[in-house]
Amino acid sequence: MPEPMLTVAGLHVRIGKRDIVRDVSLAVEPEQTLGIVGESGSGKTMTVLAATGLLDAPGAVATGSSVLAAAGDAARTELVGASPRTLRSVHGGRIGFVFQDPGTSLNPLLTVERQITESLEAHRRPTRREARDRALHLLDAVGLPNPEQRLHSYPHQLSGGQRQRAMIAIALACDPELLIADEPTTSLDVTTQAQIVELVAQLRRDVGAAVVWISHDLGVIGQVADTVTVLRAGEVVEQASTRDLFDHPRHEYTRELLDARPLIGGRGPAPVADDAAPLLTVTGLDVRFPVNTPAGRTEVHAVQDLSFGIRRGATLGLVGESGSGKSTVAAALTGQVQPDAGSADLDGTDVFAVRGSAEKALRRRIGLVFQDPFSSLDPRVPVGKTIAEPLRVHGLATGRRGRAQRVAELLDLVGLPAAFDERYPHELSGGQRQRVSIARALAGEPDLLILDEATASLDVSVQARVLDLLTALQRDLGLTYLFIGHDLAVIEQVSHDVLVMRAGEAVEYRPAAELFAAPEHDYTRDLLAAVPPDRPTAAPTR
Known part of the structure; x- marks a missing residue:
């Protein structure tokens, strides 16, 4: 058996007085993909950031061990507690990173070519011509159309799938031995997602890199991973080969994640009369x-x-x-x-x-629910005032007391306690924020509710609960x-x-x-x- 490319043992992360990650151990071998799966807040990203030396949250303390295997003349490298100089020598060179949102990960002021060649200049010191040829080769390898033209493009000139491909090209610039992919396909459409999955699999075969793929979607994990580590509340609840985990999940939480996946051929909504009048x-x-x-x-x-x-x-x-x-x-x-x-x-x-x-x-x-509930809710306004705003604008409730009563009714309608009216968006989970967005959209008593990718960014289990909520609201209120x-x-x-x-x-x-x-x-x-x-x-x- 080859030596694992990355070996994590007894990893523990504390922020202030709160334990975020507790005693996590895992390993990934060359040419192997390890899937790390769990809901938001389970510690997936925090585990990988701590294990690769990227954790910089205020007050965060990481203990335990995370060892990058020896390569060439390089010795085995301990990443937990490593010096900034050591981390600079491996980040971008031996370890490549693909983050979830390329829109915020890419520098909006630099062209795609410059962002690829930065890493090359830091680790390989090529000539300007060699760096440009390498950037062009990488853009072609990741399937970006018109790579010669895209070299001079800025991130805002690319689509979401194209930005993610550019991120992968940047991560692969120095042929890393370890590729970290943190939710790289979460917000992409299914065809682009399939292309990214195949691209990473092909590059793993061609380069021989080890891959750590973080996701909340077991459907994607089933396509990319050889082994899976399931995290919940910062702890490992199950580790197994992908096929064993799908066929014989041992932990109840793993079974819940598998059951929450939407699958083609599943149940549809309750039927509506064919002669129903068009709204x-x-x-x-x-x-x-x-x-x-x-x-x-x-x-x-x-x-x-x-x-x-x-x-x-x-x-x-x-x-x-x-x-x-x-x-x-x-x-x-x-x-x-x-x-x-x-x-x-x-x-x-x-x-x-x-x-x-x-x-x-x-x-x-006409009500509207957006994809990202965090950016569509004002972070400075408590939930109660957010939901009450349409009531005040359209005169749908009389006086402050009347609006407060209607807000409580709307919160109850979407399955949230009335006490949530005093909370701010950052105090809520993703699913709770989306429920608030739905309550705000329903406050105007709309005839038509438009849901624009309203569950795309949610965990599969949270998505399942929000979809059940929408089904119940349609049944009970006759919504369209x-x-x-x-x-x-x-x-x-x-x-x-x-x-x-x-x-x-x-x-x-x-x-x-x-x-x-x-x-x-x-x-x-x-x-x-x-x-x-x-x-x-x-x-x-x-």
């Missing part, structure tokens, strides 16, 4: 955006002649890759974008034609949903009808049961094929 009918929606490029001013045709309807009390699932136009549809319906053409009849009112005082009344009839998402397993679970978009156009629009049973368009079949399967597909451990 919203969109006809010929067309949206164009002017864009400035190095070649001059051009135009992006974001949505092209799109037509669809949503029956009262039903859910329309709107699905497609990043850039397909899904969120532009939501922006047009909520007045954030002015369409170039089309109409949207909401129970007799054209959403796109309303102006003046009538527009305020119309906006109350436009559910925008990229996860087809979730779309199948909540949708009565499905509209598949690609490059701004509708490629398939059918009842959900028919579409999932027999997709007609190649693009729909590609989306379905990219969904992580029920059974693990990663190679078994040697």
Whole structure:
């Protein structure tokens, strides 16, 4: 057996008086992928940051051992408590990092080429020509289109999937022996996720690196990992080969994570009468955006002649890759974008034609829940005031006491205690914040609720609870949903009808049961094929 590339033993992390990670031990061998899985707050990222010497939280103290194996002339390196000089010598050189959000991890002021060559200059000292050739080779290797052109691009000029590929290119610049991938596909659409998974697997085979892949999604872990460590509240609850963990989970928490996965072919929503009257009918929606490029001013045709309807009390699932136009549809319906053409009849009112005082009344009839509840909630305002704002603006409750009573009712409706009205967003978990966002959207008593990737950033177990909440609210209140998402397993679970978009156009629009049973368009079949399967597909451990 080869020596493990990284050996962690008895790792303990304390911040102030609180133990965040307790007695964690794990190992990953060359050409092997270790999956670390658990919910938010389980200590996954904190474990890896401490084990690689990147932990810099105020008051944080890490103890235990984390040893990077010997390589070439380099001796075995203890990373816990290592000097800054030692850590600089291994970070970016022997250890590469791919973080969850490339939008915040990449420097917005530097081109992609400069961010790749920085690491090369620090560890290999190539000539300028050699550094540029290496950057171009890496962008081509990670499958970034037009790599020559992308060398000069800034992060904001790339899509989410392209930024993540650029992050992988940066991480691989010096052929690291260990690659740390921290939730690298969480916010990506299923096709881009599948491409990233295959890319990392291919690079692991080509370079021979060991990989530590952190995720809350066991479906993804089943595709990439040879062995899995399950963390809960900072402790290891189970370690096993991927196939053994899927087939014979020993811990109740592992079984809960497996059961919470949305799977294709699962249950759908309760049926709605086929003759139910349409609440919203969109006809010929067309949206164009002017864009400035190095070649001059051009135009992006974001949505092209799109037509669809949503029956009262039903859910329309709107699905497609990043850039397909899904969120532009939501922006047009909520007045954030002015369409170039089309109409949207909401129970007799054209959403796109309303102006003046009538527009305020119309906006109350359409609620919106965003993807990231933390950024969509004001961090300086307590939950109660956040939920009460639509009540005050639209005059839906009388006086301070009346608003407080209605806020308590809304919190109860989404399954939160009334005492939460005094809490701030940072005091809530991700699932609790999303429940607050739903309560705020419901405060206006909308006819239509638009959910724009509302569960995409949540843990699978939290996602399952939020989806159950939405199902119950639809059943009890007769709500109508436009559910925008990229996860087809979730779309199948909540949708009565499905509209598949690609490059701004509708490629398939059918009842959900028919579409999932027999997709007609190649693009729909590609989306379905990219969904992580029920059974693990990663190679078994040697």
